[in-house]
Amino acid sequence: xxxxxxxxxxxxxxxxxxxxxxxxxxxxxQLAATALHHGLTFATRNIADFRATGVSxxxxxxx
Numbered sequence: 001x002x003x004x005x006x007x008x009x010x011x012x013x014x015x016x017x018x019x020x021x022x023x024x025x026x027x028x029x030q031l032a033a034t035a036l037h038h039g040l041t042f043a044t045r046n047i048a049d050f051r052a053t054g055v056s057x058x059x060x061x062x063x
Contacts (some may be wrong), residue, residue: 009033020052029053 013029024032028046032053035042041056050057 009037012036016053024049024053 009030012033013024016029016032017023023029028049031042032050032055034040035055036053041058042050043058043060044050045059045061047057047059
């Protein structure tokens with residue numbers, strides 16, 4: 001079975017890159033898109049990069 005990219009996710013990633021004027025690593029973009037799609041808060045130490053995507057973020061390692 002061949003896996004094909006979801007056109008909605010691809011469009012979101014392309015729009016995000018244009019808005020940020022930079023690209024995110026593919027895995028970061030996929031994680032952010034998944035969290036946004038499902039209305040999830042994303043737990044990460046990398047708050048700055050993920051906050052720029054519009055996803056709700058939480059750093060469980062901060063004080």
